[in-house]
Amino acid sequence: MAERLSPLARFEPVSTDDLRIAEIPFLTQVNLRVDPKSRAAADIGLALGAPLPTEPNTYASADSDVFWLGPDEWLIVGAGARADLEPRLRAAATGAVEAGRVHVGITDVSAQRTALVVGGPKARDLLAHGCALDLHPRTFGPGRCAQTMLARAQVLLAAREGGEFRVFVRSSFAGYLAAWLLDAAVEYLP
Amino acid sequence: MLLIPCPWCGPRDEAEFRYGGQAHVAYPEDPAALSDEEWARYLFFRDNPKGRFAERWNHTAGCRRWFNVVRDTATNEWVSA
Ligand SMILES: [Zn+2]
Numbered sequence: 001m002a003e004r005l006s007p008l009a010r011f012e013p014v015s016t017d018d019l020r021i022a023e024i025p026f027l028t029q030v031n032l033r034v035d036p037k038s039r040a041a042a043d044i045g046l047a048l049g050a051p052l053p054t055e056p057n058t059y060a061s062a063d064s065d066v067f068w069l070g071p072d073e074w075l076i077v078g079a080g081a082r083a084d085l086e087p088r089l090r091a092a093a094t095g096a097v098e099a100g101r102v103h104v105g106i107t108d109v110s111a112q113r114t115a116l117v118v119g120g121p122k123a124r125d126l127l128a129h130g131c132a133l134d135l136h137p138r139t140f141g142p143g144r145c146a147q148t149m150l151a152r153a154q155v156l157l158a159a160r161e162g163g164e165f166r167v168f169v170r171s172s173f174a175g176y177l178a179a180w181l182l183d184a185a186v187e188y189l190p
Numbered sequence: 191m192l193l194i195p196c197p198w199c200g201p202r203d204e205a206e207f208r209y210g211g212q213a214h215v216a217y218p219e220d221p222a223a224l225s226d227e228e229w230a231r232y233l234f235f236r237d238n239p240k241g242r243f244a245e246r247w248n249h250t251a252g253c254r255r256w257f258n259v260v261r262d263t264a265t266n267e268w269v270s271a
Binding site: 056057069070071073132133146147148149152154 | 198199200202203205206251252253254255
């Protein structure tokens with residue numbers, strides 16, 4: 001069997017008192033398109049243990065993390081390699097799809113992006129080097145997410161508890177972004 | 191750099207957007223019935239006012255939605271979203 005390599009398999013994680021940077025490889029990621037007012041959306045919310053977040057640029061955490069990507073689009077990220085996530089979502093939507101004219105798109109996109117954790121007291125300052133958003137906890141605290149540019153690469157950025165961030169980046173941009181993060185972090189590293 | 195008001199995400203940097211040109215340009219009801227000149231006018235001719243202009247933008251690096259906005263082309267002021 002072929003060995004599976006993550007996009008940042010050769011990235012040396014950073015771990016100091018000020019800063020932590022590491023890849024979280026192989027997360028199961030599913031893209032969901034559905035009318036938020038439909039029964040299918042409600043059923044999927046029930047299956048996930050939390051309603052799909054409808055406030056722009058927020059995410060809900062229950063069984064999985066559910067990120068708002070657009071008014072009818074979400075990214076559902078399961079912890080680790082959860083092969084059952086997509087089939088479970090399909091099963092949850094089946095009743096509503098068979099009952100009426102609702103269209104639901106459920107697509108496994110796990111290989112599309114990899115995830116980085118950027119944590120520690122200097123995490124916010126580091127990201128601010130390449131991100132135009134105001135990352136202050138007042139406007140970008142835990143539970144908030146945004147699709148934006150980090151060092152000119154398109155990312156999905158999420159703020160978590162304890163001043164930690166998740167950065168989802170396209171696999172083909174991951175090497176570039178990790179190198180940029182290390183370069184921007186020079187002043188925070190011993 | 192312009193700060194563009196996405197109706198979903200709020201104000202974001204111009205670099206996150208793609209310009210979509212003039213808004214409210216309707217597709218011809220019967221394209222086959224048009225003369226070459228009329229078809230060319232539909233395809234290529236757009237208003238170019240100094241002042242308020244209704245235009246389309248796509249938040250390509252964000253929520254990827256299209257939206258209409260009125261911009262003052264002389265001052266770059268966003269009149270309405
Ligand atoms: Zn947007």
